[in-house]
Amino acid sequence: MTRETKIDLPAILTDLGPKFAQSAEWLDATDGFVSENYQLLRDRKVFSAQVPMSYGGGGASHGEIAEFIRGVARHCPSTALALAMHQHLVSAAVANDRAGRPGKALLEKVAAGELVLVSTGANDWLESNGTAKPVDGGYRISAIKPFASGSSAGDMMITSAVLDLPGEAPQVLHFPLSLKSEGVTLMGDWQTMGMRATGSQTIQLSEVFVPEAAISLRRSQAGFHPAFSVILTVAMPIIMSAYLGIAEAAAEIAQTRAKGRAGDAVTQILVGEMENLLTTARLARDDMVRLANDLDFAPTVELASAILTRKAIAARHVIATTEKALEVLGGSGFFRKAGIERLLRDAHAAQFHPLQEKRQQVFTGRHLLGLAPVETGQTKDDVPRAA
Secondary structure, X not given: OOOOOOOOHHHHHHHHHHHHHHHHHHHHHHOOOOHHHHHHHHHOOOOOOOOOHHHOOOOOOHHHHHHHHHHHHOOOHHXXXXXXXXXXXXXXXXXXHHOOXXXXXXXXXXXXXXXXXXXXXXXHOOOOOOEEEEXXXXXXXXXXXXXXXXXXXXXXXXXXXXXXXXXXOOEEEEEEEEOOOOOEEEOOOOOOOOOHHHOOEEEEEEEEEEEHHHOOEEEEOOOOOHHHHHHHHHHHHHHHHHHHHHXXXXXXXXXHHHHHHOOOHHHHHHHHHHHHHHHHHHHHHHHHHHHHHHHOOOOOHHHHHHHHHHHHHHHHHHHHXXXXXXXXXXXXXXXXXXXXXXXXXXXXXXXXXXXXXXXXXHHHHHHHOOEOOOOOOOEHHHOOOOO
16 A cells, blocks of 8 residues: 655654653663553554555655664664664665565565564574474474564564585575564563663574475575675664764763863863764764665675774774763763763663674675685685675
C-alpha cells in the first residue's frame, strides 16, 4: 500500500525528544528497557520511516535517519542506539532492493506491521557462530547470539549460522527469524557499564527450524564478502550518529557550565580542546554519511575500508570529547547530577562496534598492502567483487 506523505522526522524529534529525556536517567539506573519510547516511535511509524513510500513506508533517506538518531541521542542515548540497530537493517534492505537483490519482501513486512528488526551481526562478523543442521525442508539452528539490541520489543531477528558438512568448506547461512519461533529464548543478561537501556541481551537458539526458502544468502565462511561492504556502509554512519549525539550533549553541558568561569585561562584551553575533539568526531561521522550517499554506492572493499577508518576515528573522538567534558567541569562533573557521568559511560560503547580500532587497522593495512582485508591466503585480486 503506497503512502501519500513523507514522514516528518524533525517534527517527531521535537515532540518525542523531551519525553525520552524524562526517563533516560531512571532507565539507566534500573537496567530498564526503553519499551515506552519504542511504543511512541512505533505509534509515529518511525520503524518504517526508511521504507520507500511505494511499499507503504515513510520514505526517509539514509541521511535523514542518521540525523534523527543523532538528535534522539542527545535526549536518550539508549533509545538512539537501539533504534540505530533496527534502522541499519532497514537501510541494508533498501540498498539491496535498489540493486536488484532481495530486500523488498522484508521492507513490505516492516511497513505492514511496523516490525522491529533485531541484528546479531556485531558479534557474528564474518565467521558467524552457531550451527545449521540440515533437516527435511530446511535447517535446525542452534546458537548463542549476544548484543541483540532492542530484542525485548523485537519481532524479527536478522542472523546467521554455520553449515559445516563433511567434505565441504564451511558456509554461512543468513536468514530472518521470528523472535516468537519455538526454541528462541531471550537470556535477560544485559547488565553493563553503559547503554543499559538498549536491551542488548543474548538470544539463545535451540534447534530452531529455518526453512530453506528463508535463506537469503549463502557464502563461504572464509574471506570477505561484498555483502559486508553493504552492511558496513549503511550501518556505521547510523550507529555512530548515536554516539555523536552523546558527545554533543556532553559538550553542551560542559560549555554551559564553564561560562561561569569564562575568564579562567585553563578553562578557555579546555573548552577549545573539547571543540577540536568534537569537530573531528563530526567530520568523521559526516564523511561516513557522505560516502553512504543515501544508499547510492557500489559495495567495494575500498569503501568498506574507508567507512571503517572513519568509524574508528569517530569512536575515538566521541570518547575523548566526553572525557574532556568531564575535565572542563572539574570535580563537579564527578557528581551524577551534572549529567556527564552517564554520557561518558554510554560513549565508551562506541569502541566495541565492528571493527574495533586495532582490527580496523589490520583490515585497512592489509588492503592497502595488496592483501585480502582478512586473513584467508587470498590476494586482493581474489576478493569477490560486488555482484
